[in-house]
Amino acid sequence: MSFAVTPEAIEDVAKLLYIRALKILPSDIKQGFVRLSAAETDETAQSILATMIENIAVAEKTDNILCQDTGIPIYNVGIGRGVTLDGYLLKQAIRRGVERATREHPLRSSVVHPLTRINEQTSCGAHVPVINIDFIDEAETLRMEMIPKGSGSENGSFLKMLIPADGIDGIKTFVIDRVMEVGGRVCPPTIVGVGIGGTSDVCMHLAKVAATRPLGTMCKDPEGARLESLLSQAVNMLDIGPQGLGGFGTAFAVHVEAAATHITMNPVAVNIQCHSARRASAVFTRAGVAIGE
Known part of the structure; x- marks a missing residue:
C-alpha cells in the first residue's frame, strides 16, 4: 500500500510552519535559557538573559513574532517508505506556502535579489525557499521541518x-x-x-x-x-x-x-x-497531520 500526500496539504502546512516557527520558541531552547541563567554569575549577563526570557513569553502571549528578522526560509523534508507524491509539485507547494505566509500573515520579506537587492515581498527568490529532501526509514510518513535562518x-x-x-x-x-x-x-x-x-x-x-x-x-x-x-x-x-x-x-x-x-x-x-533558535515541524501520516517543534 502507499500513502499519498497532496500538494494542497503540503502548501497549507508549509505556510503554518513558517508562521509558527517565528512565534513559538521550541521547548529545548527555553530549557537551555533556564540552564544558562542558573549557571550565570555575571550580573549584566543575568539581566540580559532575563530580558530574553521575558521576550519569549511576551511574543507567545501576544501572538507576535520573536524577532523582526523572518530569515531565509529553510524546509527539511523526510519522505518515508510507501509515500507517494510528485517531487516537483512538492517544491512548488512549499514555495506557495511561504508566499502565502508572507502575504497573509503578513510577514516582512527578508529575501532579495543578490545583485539588484530587489525584494519581491514574498520571502522567495531564486533557490529560496531552501528545500532539503531526504528519505527516512518510516512507513507511510512524511516529515517536514521549517527553519527561518536569520x-x-x-x-x-x-x-x-x-x-x-x-x-x-x-x-x-x-x-x-x-x-x-x-x-x-x-x-x-x-x-x-x-x-x-x-x-x-x-x-x-x-x-x-x-x-x-x-x-x-x-x-x-x-x-x-x-x-x-x-x-x-x-x-x-x-x-x-x-x-x-x-x-x-x-x-x-x-x-x-x-x-x-x-x-x-x-x-x-x-x-x-542565534539565541532565537526557531524551528517548527509537522508529521504527515494516515491519521492526519501533527504539528509540533
Whole structure:
C-alpha cells in the first residue's frame, strides 16, 4: 500500500510552519535559557538573559513574532517508505506556502535579489525557499521541518579546508577562533554548529544541520560527541557572554556533524544559530497531520 500526500496539504502546512516557527520558541531552547541563567554569575549577563526570557513569553502571549528578522526560509523534508507524491509539485507547494505566509500573515520579506537587492515581498527568490529532501526509514510518513535562518547568525558561517596533519587541534583552533571573531554579532547565547569532513558543500550543510539540531541531542559519531563536549566547555570559557557583553552564557552548546572525506583533506565548517533558535515541524501520516517543534 502507499500513502499519498497532496500538494494542497503540503502548501497549507508549509505556510503554518513558517508562521509558527517565528512565534513559538521550541521547548529545548527555553530549557537551555533556564540552564544558562542558573549557571550565570555575571550580573549584566543575568539581566540580559532575563530580558530574553521575558521576550519569549511576551511574543507567545501576544501572538507576535520573536524577532523582526523572518530569515531565509529553510524546509527539511523526510519522505518515508510507501509515500507517494510528485517531487516537483512538492517544491512548488512549499514555495506557495511561504508566499502565502508572507502575504497573509503578513510577514516582512527578508529575501532579495543578490545583485539588484530587489525584494519581491514574498520571502522567495531564486533557490529560496531552501528545500532539503531526504528519505527516512518510516512507513507511510512524511516529515517536514521549517527553519527561518536569520542573517545575524548566518553571517557567522565559515569554511576551511584543513589537511589531515592539522588534526583535532586544528579543528578546535578554527572553531574557537571563529566564535571569538564574531563575538556578540551573532546574538549569543548561540548554538555553534560544526561540520567536519565530506566535500566543501557537504561540510557547510553539516554545520547548518548541527546548528539547528535540538539541544540535548548528541552527534551519533562517538568521536564527534566527545569533540562536542570539549568545544562546548571551551566556548563558554571565552567570556563573550549574552549579546557579547561578558559572562558564561556564550553558547547553549556546540554541536558536531561528521561525514567521511578524502584521504588528503579534512574540511571543517562553522554555522552559528542565534539565541532565537526557531524551528517548527509537522508529521504527515494516515491519521492526519501533527504539528509540533
